[in-house]
Amino acid sequence: MKSKKEQIFEVSARLFRKRGYVGTSMRDIAKGVGVEAASLYNHIKSKQEILHELLFDVAGRFTTGMDEISDSSLNPLQKLEKLISLHVRLAVEHTDAVSIIIGEWVHLEEAAKNEYTGLRDTYEEKFKAIIQDCISEGHFKQVNPEIALFSILSTLRWLYSWYSRNREISSVELEKQMIECLLVGLKK
Amino acid sequence: MKSKKEQIFEVSARLFRKRGYVGTSMRDIAKGVGVEAASLYNHIKSKQEILHELLFDVAGRFTTGMDEISDSSLNPLQKLEKLISLHVRLAVEHTDAVSIIIGEWVHLEEAAKNEYTGLRDTYEEKFKAIIQDCISEGHFKQVNPEIALFSILSTLRWLYSWYSRNREISSVELEKQMIECLLVGLKK
Numbered sequence: 001m002k003s004k005k006e007q008i009f010e011v012s013a014r015l016f017r018k019r020g021y022v023g024t025s026m027r028d029i030a031k032g033v034g035v036e037a038a039s040l041y042n043h044i045k046s047k048q049e050i051l052h053e054l055l056f057d058v059a060g061r062f063t064t065g066m067d068e069i070s071d072s073s074l075n076p077l078q079k080l081e082k083l084i085s086l087h088v089r090l091a092v093e094h095t096d097a098v099s100i101i102i103g104e105w106v107h108l109e110e111a112a113k114n115e116y117t118g119l120r121d122t123y124e125e126k127f128k129a130i131i132q133d134c135i136s137e138g139h140f141k142q143v144n145p146e147i148a149l150f151s152i153l154s155t156l157r158w159l160y161s162w163y164s165r166n167r168e169i170s171s172v173e174l175e176k177q178m179i180e181c182l183l184v185g186l187k188k
Numbered sequence: 189m190k191s192k193k194e195q196i197f198e199v200s201a202r203l204f205r206k207r208g209y210v211g212t213s214m215r216d217i218a219k220g221v222g223v224e225a226a227s228l229y230n231h232i233k234s235k236q237e238i239l240h241e242l243l244f245d246v247a248g249r250f251t252t253g254m255d256e257i258s259d260s261s262l263n264p265l266q267k268l269e270k271l272i273s274l275h276v277r278l279a280v281e282h283t284d285a286v287s288i289i290i291g292e293w294v295h296l297e298e299a300a301k302n303e304y305t306g307l308r309d310t311y312e313e314k315f316k317a318i319i320q321d322c323i324s325e326g327h328f329k330q331v332n333p334e335i336a337l338f339s340i341l342s343t344l345r346w347l348y349s350w351y352s353r354n355r356e357i358s359s360v361e362l363e364k365q366m367i368e369c370l371l372v373g374l375k376k
Binding site: 077103138140141143146148151153154155157162166174177180184185187 | 265291322326327328329331332334335336338339341342343345346350354357362365366368369370371372373374375376
């Protein structure tokens with residue numbers, strides 16, 4: 001049984017995704033949870049607090065995952081495969097929350113916004129370093145690491161939107177297909 | 189020398205991209221063009237008309253490009269390469285306008301919105317058919333065509349945002365790198 005607070009976050013993630021943070025009111029959230037709007041405030045301070053919690057929870061999962069992979073003794077190509085798994089797993093397990101990290105962070109308050117973009121930049125830097133290692137250790141061709149990063153990340157970012165319309169695919173199969181499309185290549 | 193109308197569209201595309209359609213006022217557009225707000229109406233009827241023109245202009249370029257490529261006598265793999273070129277070329281030549289087609293179409297009026305999503309769906313169907321031909325004619329491995337489509341399109345959709353921060357790269361080089369990343373594969 002989920003706690004009231006967990007229900008609030010779950011409903012908020014779904015609504016923020018569907019209507020955006022700005023287009024969602026505390027009243028909408030209360031209605032989704034099935035409580036009076038006033039009683040929401042027994043559990044959370046504000047809509048901003050909900051956004052903050054949702055975004056930093058997901059960002060934390062990505063950051064922890066990245067650190068574990070980055071610090072492991074795997075070779076860089078294996079690390080990339082693990083990163084793709086991480087994105088697939090988080091998109092499958094936290095579809096709504098992951099879907100809002102792309103657009104809705106702009107509505108964080110200034111200090112939180114800076115902290116958030118800092119986390120994102122660090123994440124991207126570590127991702128790029130692994131791609132660079134793939135190139136310098138001969139796993140990859142001599143491609144532009146910026147373009148390879150951008151190509152992989154953009155696909156991973158759209159994963160949630162594709163996945164929510166195609167839930168019949170297993171996450172194992174999805175992971176295998178993503179590695180094929182993103183790393184190995186489509187061409188025979 | 190650009191006409192006043194062309195200047196209005198150019199400034200609007202830049203502002204819609206930066207602040208969104210909703211966050212941009214006719215006053216902002218007038219200021220960007222360097223005229224009085226009232227005199228904008230000598231050239232266009234409304235902000236909605238500007239959005240409509242910008243989106244359908246770009247959609248038309250994609251649709252025409254797709255039809256030429258799709259109907260050509262090229263093999264499906266060559267067609268895909270041409271589609272990547274089309275996306276690179278439009279992202280390079282119309283960076284601001286291309287950048288708003290992803291998010292801002294939701295602000296079109298109902299009838300226009302339906303027409304617009306119809307164009308998009310047809311475009312994606314034709315794109316998928318070419319990928320399916322690549323698989324059935326043996327150019328590609330037996331991948332899930334939906335995932336391959338999504339993987340390629342999502343990268344192409346983020347191209348404009350990456351390109352606007354990395355303008356020093358030539359479009360020829362960018363095209364080559366995109367084909368390598370998206371079709372041939374990164375792995376050695």
